[in-house]
Amino acid sequence: MLFNLHTHTRFSDGSSEPERFTEEALLQGFSVLGFSDHSPVPFENSFALKEKNLPMYCRAIRDMQKKYASPSSAEKTIEILLGIEIDFIPGMTVSFEELCQKYHFDFTIGSVHLVRDGNKDGLWFIDGPDISIYDEGIQRMFGGNGRNAITAYYRQLQEMISEHKPDIIGHLDKVKMYNRGRYFNESDPWYVELIDETLNLIADSGSVVEVNTRGLYKKRSDTLFPGPDVLKKILKLNIPVTVSSDAHKPEELSNMFEEARATLRNLGFKAQWVLSGGAWKEISL
Secondary structure, X not given: OEEEOOEOOOOOOOOXXXXXXXXXXXXXXXXXXXXXXXXXXXXXXXXXXXXXHHHHXXXXXXXXXXXXXXXXXXXOOOEEEEEEEEEOOOOOOOOHHHHHHXXXXXXXXXXXXXXXXXXXXXXXXXOOOOHHHHHHHHHHHHOOOHHHHHHHHHHHHHHHHHHHXXXXXXXXXXXXXXXXXXXXXXXXXXXXXXXXXXXHHHHHHOOEEEEEOHHHXXXXXXXXXXOHHHHHHHHXXXXXXXXXXXXXXXXXXXXXXXXXXXXXXXXXXXXXXXXXXXEEEEEEO
16 A cells, blocks of 8 residues: 655745645555645745645645545545644743644654754754754854764654654654764664653653654765664554655655665564554554
């Protein structure tokens, strides 16, 4: 069964209209396609939905949901889901609950891309195509102290999990992407402790962990998000996982899915999970 629940369209930082992604999903034989454009944030940016466009985004996905649900209105059927990737920034972004009550999303992805440091001004952007922005943020906000920066990321992620319990936790350890062995080692005891604390919160929350392939196919990471060591802990804690491509272009919809599934099988996973028919379902790997 082919599916992807992490898809970005031209409504945020994706390349194409939702219809184009759906056409490609049908060509590839998808059963479920979930859209998850970036939620609005309260400052000027080039990656998130504009507040004024949120109703338009929701209508566009709901219209396609109806169109492709009935064999009489399309050559093939596919289950379309309306989701949102909510960028959690404490004290700045709208609560998950408020967004969901207003727009009735089928699912939420909770992610941290922009890190605050207490009451300090400014944000540390951990993502994007430019490593220099990652480094500049650590210098500007944390005085070059990588441990403090990474700790702030995981504390923010933990706050999001505890307070909002999103359906899916997005790219859990993406903060490692531009580290490249410079600021920390993933075997450092303090880092392992942060991971363990975070995973225990996820296990209690009931959230599903995304196994995100984007870092691999964009050649920005040597491993999946999360990496093998974290996935072993996830398996031991019996936390459900779902493979996604974090697609920004239609042709990325199933990028490196076979490699991700093989990794999961080799680690001992027997199944991944998909949201379908309003409920999470276990799918054999």
